[in-house]
Amino acid sequence: MKKKLLSLLLVSAMAVSVFAGCGGGSGSSDTSDTGAAEESADAGEEAEAPAAEAEEETVNLGGTSSDPNTLTVAAWDANFNIPALQAAEKAFQASNPDFKLEIKEVSASSDVENAVTLAGSSGDMSQLPDIVLFQDHYIQNYVKNYPDCWQSLEDSGIDWNDFGAEKLSYSTIDGAHYGAPVDNGTxxxxxxxxxxxxxxxxxxxxxxxxxxxxxxxxxxxxxxxxxxxxxxxxxxxxxxxxxxxxxxxxxxxxxxxxxxxxxxxxxxxxxxxxxxxxxxxxxxxxxxxxxxxxxxxxxxxxxxxxxxxxxxxxxxxxxxxxxxxxxxxxxxxxxxxxANGGSSLYITGNCEKADLAKQFLAYTFGGGDGAMATYDDALRNGGVITTCVSASKSDVYQEGVGFFNDQAIYSKIVDMGTHVPTxxxxxxxxxxxxxxxxxxxxxxxxxxxxxxxxxxxxxxxxxxxx
Amino acid sequence: MNKKSGVTRKQEVWGWAFLAPATILIFVMSFWPMIQAFIMSLKKGPAANMVWQEPLFKNYTRILQDKTFLTSMGNTFLYLIIEVPIMLILAILLAQILNNRDLKFRGGFRTMVFMPCAVSLVSYALIFKSLFATQGLINSALMHLHIISENINWLGTTGTARAVIIMGLIWRWTGYNMVFYLAGLQNIEYSVYEAAKIDGANGWKTFWGITVPLLRPVIVMTFIMSINGTLQLFDESVNLTNGGPSNSTITMSHYIWNQSLGVGVAKFGYASALAFVVFIMVGILAFINLKVGDTRD
The missing domain is CATH 3.40.190.10 (Periplasmic binding protein-like II)
Structure with missing residues (x-):
């Protein structure tokens, strides 16, 4: 009877430790699973419950850099938003030659979002980079639940009237702007x-x-x-x-x-x-x-x-x-x-170089002096279309696109974007x-x-x- | 007298010393998180500053009204009832066949049957997904054989999506359970079978009269492990069908995941409560199984 109770306890332990891991927001504790299962198995074979392998790896977003002129940023699409970030780095280097942008590439937007949830839940932000990119629908929830994770862009000097109102409506919380728009969701x-x-x-x-x-x-x-x-x-x-x-x-x-x-x-x-x-x-x-x-x-x-x-x-x-x-x-x-989707850049609570980060965002994506250079390259290399009206006046935006029967789709999209109801x-x-x-x-x-x-x-x- | 108890004490001290590291590790890594998860299951709000739920057990009473969770429970038990018996019977039959001494290339066959277990859960789920896609291999093969006239939406229809998941599970886990049976069978003396043969027992009688009773401890163990594993089914639901269509293939673990780190608003407190309910279910089922399977007392 005693042995039965023991084995029952061990089987239950095996079951719950997986879920305890899930519920706590960390990966499942694989080692202890196998240990418990092994003892409950009379045959003494190595035993493992099928779903015990169900673990999700948490992506490490790399944290910040110790170099005063380097900002770190996490993004996920090598064909889309990463070329845009590279374009911004290049544009900002024109006025700050020492500046460097370290881009941590993850495989999907959900990697960034999971990492933010974990950092916010645990209160440990050390793995967050200076700036993160994620989908606009999340930011309201994040600012409400993890207010310490974010720094507002209010004093960054960005002229918000230059952007599509619908796009900004996502990242504006109680009147304060948190996100620098990157792409256009029109x-x-x-x-x-x-x-x-x-x-x-x-x-x-x-x-x-x-x-x-x-x-x-x-x-x-x-x-x-x-x-x-x-x-x-x-x-x-x-x-x-x-x-x-x-x-x-x-x-x-x-x-x-x-x-x-x-x-x-x-x-x-x-x-x-x-x-x-x-x-x-x-x-x-x-x-x-x-x-x-x-x-x-x-x-x-x-x-x-x-x-x-x-x-x-x-x-x-x-x-x-x-x-x-x-x-x-x-x-x-x-x-x-x-409009559907689209993402913005947000400065995290882990960023100690907030002034540099704000300068960088305002100068490039925020419609500053480097905006045209940034958005032109972002469009050419990544197909990223801006919501910034002044930047869309460049020649690149007026060109007809061969794939679309020589229609000038980019300026049309920016124009359509101004009509999207909030x-x-x-x-x-x-x-x-x-x-x-x-x-x-x-x-x-x-x-x-x-x-x-x-x-x-x-x-x-x-x-x-x- | 005195000396003897000294030896015993010495042995006991060393015994505990050897046991201590593992015990402490299990407690810290496994039992402590369990206790914390239970405390969390009584709370609500964002994980960074959770507050006590009011009334305290509201997360648990809420489960009873949660239609999606009840659906996921139904799905999981459906998998359990259909998949586990088929899989274990197949496994025991395969083990019986592969235990035959006269069979050639035994090692090769055993490796082949066990091979699926070496495949990662995620990769096999993704492969099944591409096989059963609307424009996938299975459909085009069936089309060319003129068995079907129009592509079947395997993963987009409730019945077929469930069938695909069950097929996947059987493919992946049969060989795994077979290995346990094989090990069990090899512990049975060959002379027992020879004696049965001399007494005139046929294959069927030998199977039920000798193999099954002697394998009973192994069968009980595989049953508990399969039940436990199926109740925690996660990868297949997430990767093959993403719970669809209309949540008709979602499993309990997948739903718990959705409540904590999946899409939407994270509810760690409620997810922990769900996890504890699953824990109690596994406990009850394992207890019944031990009770039924053990004939010693």
Missing amino acids: SVFAYRVDILEECGYTIDDVTGITWDRWLEIGREVKEKTGKALMSMDHNGDDLPYMMMQAEGQSQWKDGKPNIAGNDTYKQIINVIVTGAQDGVILLCNDWTEYTDTSIIGDQVAGVFNGNWIIPTIEQNEAASGKWEITTVPTLSGSEGYA IEQNDYHYDMRELVGNAITNVINGGDIDSELENAQSELEFRMEE
Whole structure:
């Protein structure tokens, strides 16, 4: 009996130590797992529970540098935001020749976000670099929960009127600016004009139309060419968010979800469901399927997302010169403007050279003397488009782009960005996205739209209370 | 008399001295975090400055109303009920076959069956994912064989997504359990089988009359480990399907992860409470298993 109790205790220890690790926010304690399991196994073989290997490695963002002229920064995309940072380093070196920017490259934006969560949770910021780059939706939550992790940019001398208001609305907390905008999240609706032409349409026929008309055209395109008119990663479905923004509305109202009993929202979800059922909208299972299979794999005649999707579109070189961009359809048929994603640079609480960091950000990304040089190179080398209006006056922005049928897409995107309505944001943005995505799946599979939205709303409210 | 107790004492001191480092390490690295996790499970708010939950056990009562967690629990138990018996039966059969002395290339076959265990959980999940993608290898093979006329969305449909996860689990863990059975089988004297043969027992009878009873301790152990492992299933859910479609493949651990470090707003207190509930479940199941499996008292 005693032995039984002991083995029970050891088995339980093996189980809980994994979860204790999870709950505490550190990786799982592998050594003790194996130790406990080994003793409980009568055969004395090396034993390991299957999920005991489930550990997530925490990325070390490298901390700060001891050199007074060196700033460290973490970023994740070697084809996109890292060239932008390199461009800024070069631009700032023109006035500060000794300046150096150490860029720590991580593999995904979630690496930075996890590291911030861990640093904020543990109160140990020593691994945070001077400046971090992450997605705009997170900053409100981070400043609220980990206020010590951030330094405001209020006295940096950046002229905030020079930027798109919608972009700044994310990183402004209680009137204080925290983020230096890097890229532009303005959504584009890109179409394959050759395929539209095949079906008797031009880019103007899909500009400023209603979603119903858009679905009609989509069905025709699907029938004649077999291609969908749009695809989306349904695991992180941004369509409802962007489509609502194009209507000038938010999924949130006064800090509460605004989806159940919201007629506009119901119509939008209906468009997505109908599109998916008719094969006009291709809902992919994950991100890779969305980018590699549907867009690069040439299965769609249209792409609707933040303009950072453009480098992905350009990877299908066979379609060069056949794309053009325009605005978003709406329910009323007016031209819609939306934004999705985009990131900003934030100075962390671990930065002791705050003055240098502020100078650097103001001079480069903040619209200072080096802004044009920074943004021109960022666009040329990384396809990063600014929200800074004055920097977009440069020649590089006015050039036509061969891939997009010589359309001057960059200045068009910056211009579109100034029209994007500012809408209410919420910390629970990603929970909303997940639950609404589930609701859409259920409606496609035959669920009732009203009760599904009702469920999503109540589930979301449940998650928001603590 | 006096001298003897001195020796015993000396032995005891040395025994404890040898045990102490491991005991202290287990306590500090394993039991102490458990206690801290329990304290955390009674709190709420951002991890940097957590406050006590009001009422104190609210995180636990909240679990009962949490539909997503109940869904994840249902999914996990579904995997458990379907996958564990299939896997263990397959493992014991394979072990029986590979224990045959007349079989040629035994070592080669054993290595092959065990090989999947050398593959990292994440990589095998990603490989399964690309195999079962809508434009993946399985679909195009089935299309060319004219078995299906349209690509199947394996990972985007509830039933098939669950089936893929179960298939993956069986592929990955059968060989692992087989090794335990093989070791157990090799401890059974060959003469026992010869005696049974002389007495006229056929293969089936030998299996049920000799192999299974003699392997009982190993079977109990593999059962506990498989149950424990399945209840903590994480990698497959995260990497293969990301819990989708519509949370129909999400596991409990994946949900706990989502509540702490995944997308959305981190709730470490609630996640710890969930973890403790899973801990209690594993404890209960392991206890039942030990009770059923042990015939000694």
